[in-house]
Amino acid sequence: MKPTRRFWAGVGVVCFLAGGAWILKTPLLLIGAGGIGAILLSSQFVFLLSVLEIKDSLEISQRPVQSQVSEQSDVDVVIHGSLPKPTTVEIQIEAQPPKIATGIRSSDLTATVAIDESETQTTATFHCPIATRLQFRMPTVTLTDRAGFFQSSFEHGSTATVTVTPNRVESAEIGADGQHQLSSLGEHKHGERGTGLEPAEVRQYVPGDTAQRIDWKVTARLSTPHVRDFEAEAELQTYLFMDHRQSMFAGSAETTKYDFAREVALQYITHARTASESLGLTVITDDQVVDFPPKATPNHFIRLQNYLYDQTSADTKGTHSNAQFPIEQLTAANSKSQQLQSRSSLFAKQLFPLLNTKGTRIQRVKEDPLYQAVRSQLKSKTGIVQAVLVTDDSNRVEVYETVKLARQWSDSVTLFLIPSVLFEEGSIAEVEDAYQRYLDFGQLQQSLSQLDGVSVFEVGPKERLENIPAESQQSSEQQVLQ
Incomplete structure (x- = not known):
C-alpha cells in the first residue's frame, strides 16, 4: 500500500x-x-x-482465444475479473504481455471494476512478428480507495501461453553468381543425383565430392579420379545444427538473433513433419551439446518444437570468441606462405613463420563447439544426408571451415547465416563502420556460396537490412555539411 x-x-x-x-x-x-x-x-x-x-475473493482469468496461431496473425487474449459482491474501491486489472508483442493499445490491456460494481472484461489484441512461445505473466491488480488517498498493487490471477508458429518462409539465397533466388525452406528435389541405391552415371571427380563416392575401378582404369552417382532413392536424413551460444542472444529486448534462428529451425521441423522425413537436431551451447537423433515420428517433432520454444536465454558462464577475419585475408596469407616455403633464401625462411597461419587456424577451428558437433554427428553417416547449419558471423573463420567439413560428410549443406551488424545499435558516427561490416559479411556469404553443394541464406530483420544503406548515405551527407 x-x-x-x-x-x-x-x-x-x-x-x-x-x-x-x-x-x-x-x-x-x-x-x-x-x-x-x-x-x-x-x-x-x-x-x-x-x-x-x-x-481473497477476486477471481481473474486470462484466456487466449486460440492457444496456437501463425505469425503475423491477430492474437486475442480475454481478461475477466469478478467479485462475489460490489466493490467499495476501484480495481484495475492490467495484463502483462511479453515485450515482443506489438500493436497493443494500452487501453485494451486494462479492465476496470468501478466502485459499486462486481465484474469486468476486456479483450487485448496484438501481433507477434516472429515464431515464439508467448508467456503472459499474472495480471497486475491496482486498488484505489474511494477518496483517492491510497493505492495498492499486486499480481493476481492466472498465467497464459500462446504458441506462435512460423508461416511458410521464403528467403533470399545468394548463389555463386551473386543473384538472388527464392527457395522455400526445408524443400529438396526428388530424383537428384547423389548417394543412393540405383547407379546413374560415372563422372570425373570434382572438389567437394566425398571419398566414399569414388569408383576405384574406374579411377584405376582411366588414371584419374572418378565418382559414381546414384539415383537418390535412399531415405533422406536432415541434420539440423542450431547455434545457441551467447552471441546468438544479441539484439533488442524484443528480438534477438536466436528468435530468427529458431524460426528457421521450426520451419524445417514443420516441413519434415509434413513430409514424414527423418530430422535430427543438435543444439550447441557454450558448455554442452544437446543432441536429438534423427526420427520421423510425430512425438519426436513435438519434442523438438517444445525444446526450441523453451530456450529463451543462453548460459552466460561460457565464453565466445569474436574473431572476424576476412576469408580472403587468410587465403592470401596462406598462398604467400606456400610460395615462400618453396624458396631457399634466408629472407623467405625468416618470413615464412609470420605468414603461415594455417596450423594456428586449424587448431583453433577444431576447438570450436560448432565444428566439433558437425564432425561428431556427420562422420561416417550413410544414405542421403543433408546438413543444415543456423548460426551467426561472430566466428567467421570457424563458420567457413565448419561448412567445408559438413560438405565433406554430407550430400548438401544449407547455411543460414545471421549478420551481427543488423542487431547492433550505434550512433551516427558508427553507421559508416556498420555499413562496411555489412559489406564484409556479403563477401563472406559470397565465398561460402561458391563452395560446391553449399547454399547460403541471410537471416535477419528486413527493416534493418533496408535501413543500413540509407543510414550510411545520411551519415555521409552530414559529414560533408560539417
Missing part, C-alpha cells in the same frame, strides 16, 4: 492548520487539523481491510 499525491496534500493541510493554530493561538484550527487527520487514518484502515478482502 502506498499513499497518493492526494494523501500528501491532505497531510500538508493538516500541518498547515496545526501550524496556524499554534501561531494564531486559535484552537478551532487545531480541531480542523485533527478532523482531517482522523479521516486520513480511518481511510487507511478501511482501505487495508478492503485490500485483504479483495485478495
Whole structure:
C-alpha cells in the first residue's frame, strides 16, 4: 500500500492548520487539523481491510482465444475479473504481455471494476512478428480507495501461453553468381543425383565430392579420379545444427538473433513433419551439446518444437570468441606462405613463420563447439544426408571451415547465416563502420556460396537490412555539411 499525491496534500493541510493554530493561538484550527487527520487514518484502515478482502475473493482469468496461431496473425487474449459482491474501491486489472508483442493499445490491456460494481472484461489484441512461445505473466491488480488517498498493487490471477508458429518462409539465397533466388525452406528435389541405391552415371571427380563416392575401378582404369552417382532413392536424413551460444542472444529486448534462428529451425521441423522425413537436431551451447537423433515420428517433432520454444536465454558462464577475419585475408596469407616455403633464401625462411597461419587456424577451428558437433554427428553417416547449419558471423573463420567439413560428410549443406551488424545499435558516427561490416559479411556469404553443394541464406530483420544503406548515405551527407 502506498499513499497518493492526494494523501500528501491532505497531510500538508493538516500541518498547515496545526501550524496556524499554534501561531494564531486559535484552537478551532487545531480541531480542523485533527478532523482531517482522523479521516486520513480511518481511510487507511478501511482501505487495508478492503485490500485483504479483495485478495481473497477476486477471481481473474486470462484466456487466449486460440492457444496456437501463425505469425503475423491477430492474437486475442480475454481478461475477466469478478467479485462475489460490489466493490467499495476501484480495481484495475492490467495484463502483462511479453515485450515482443506489438500493436497493443494500452487501453485494451486494462479492465476496470468501478466502485459499486462486481465484474469486468476486456479483450487485448496484438501481433507477434516472429515464431515464439508467448508467456503472459499474472495480471497486475491496482486498488484505489474511494477518496483517492491510497493505492495498492499486486499480481493476481492466472498465467497464459500462446504458441506462435512460423508461416511458410521464403528467403533470399545468394548463389555463386551473386543473384538472388527464392527457395522455400526445408524443400529438396526428388530424383537428384547423389548417394543412393540405383547407379546413374560415372563422372570425373570434382572438389567437394566425398571419398566414399569414388569408383576405384574406374579411377584405376582411366588414371584419374572418378565418382559414381546414384539415383537418390535412399531415405533422406536432415541434420539440423542450431547455434545457441551467447552471441546468438544479441539484439533488442524484443528480438534477438536466436528468435530468427529458431524460426528457421521450426520451419524445417514443420516441413519434415509434413513430409514424414527423418530430422535430427543438435543444439550447441557454450558448455554442452544437446543432441536429438534423427526420427520421423510425430512425438519426436513435438519434442523438438517444445525444446526450441523453451530456450529463451543462453548460459552466460561460457565464453565466445569474436574473431572476424576476412576469408580472403587468410587465403592470401596462406598462398604467400606456400610460395615462400618453396624458396631457399634466408629472407623467405625468416618470413615464412609470420605468414603461415594455417596450423594456428586449424587448431583453433577444431576447438570450436560448432565444428566439433558437425564432425561428431556427420562422420561416417550413410544414405542421403543433408546438413543444415543456423548460426551467426561472430566466428567467421570457424563458420567457413565448419561448412567445408559438413560438405565433406554430407550430400548438401544449407547455411543460414545471421549478420551481427543488423542487431547492433550505434550512433551516427558508427553507421559508416556498420555499413562496411555489412559489406564484409556479403563477401563472406559470397565465398561460402561458391563452395560446391553449399547454399547460403541471410537471416535477419528486413527493416534493418533496408535501413543500413540509407543510414550510411545520411551519415555521409552530414559529414560533408560539417
